[in-house]
Amino acid sequence: MRDFKNLNAFQEVQINHILDTNKERDNRLRSIRQYLEKSYIIEEITEMNDYQIAKIRRKSNSGINEWLYSMFFNYNPIHEMAMTFDQAVLICLSYKYNNRNTDAALYLERILNASFMPEGIE
Template sequence: MFRILQTAYYNGEEVTVHGYNKLTKIYTVYNEKRDKTYMLKENELSLSPAKTDTKEVRDSNHVNALQDSKTDHSLDEGYKAREDRLKPIKKALSNYIVEEIWEMVDYQIAKVCTKNKEIYYAPFLNYKILPKFAFTFDDAVLLCLGYKYDNGRSDSLVYLRRLLNMNYRKK
């Protein structure tokens, strides 16, 4: 599902880092022992094992339900909020297999796979699908820019795409 980037430590336990968002500076990490995924800031992770006194280490098995829910509550809300934002995209692409979705302020780009195993990039502007699919991620970004600033009618967008030798597929 995810590509493992490296191993790190969170609260004295080993976790695997699966992703990093440069804009928000948040890591996506997975703890195999607890079978949980966390969204953590840079200062919450350690790349080397923490040297702690055994008296100070708290046994995680004896954490009550209230403490456990407080630990992961904000992370679950962030995950649920993203899933809610992505619902219109997944609904618009129900005929395709959605592999990945990128969000960039006003633009959203989904990497989709057809039944014939062809890969396309579906551009969205404020979570509304644009009428053209792109063959490359770069072309999808250009389509988003063209539709945002000129509703896709600009000749400059056509010339730029020809210059970069980009094609598109109508929906």
């Protein structure tokens, strides 16, 4: 455990800034965690501009450890799941710019010649 009593003024500012930044992030992500924690185990949440992507796994005893990606726009759920992080980013972009009314993510997948199937699944 670190002793915070013997820090100089510069170190105190640095430590407090890091702690405040983490607290702000926790406050921003609280609604996402509350939404997902009932049914999923959350590995990590990535924030990018207006959208957030949570890497999650189902809470079940089925022995399936499949990772999924749940997407949020301005901390509100999109109600879609992706199989890979790349697919989640494309879905978020299509949702942001076209309100997910088209198959933009599918077309981008074809343009990029990308396969969004996780490794080991054919």
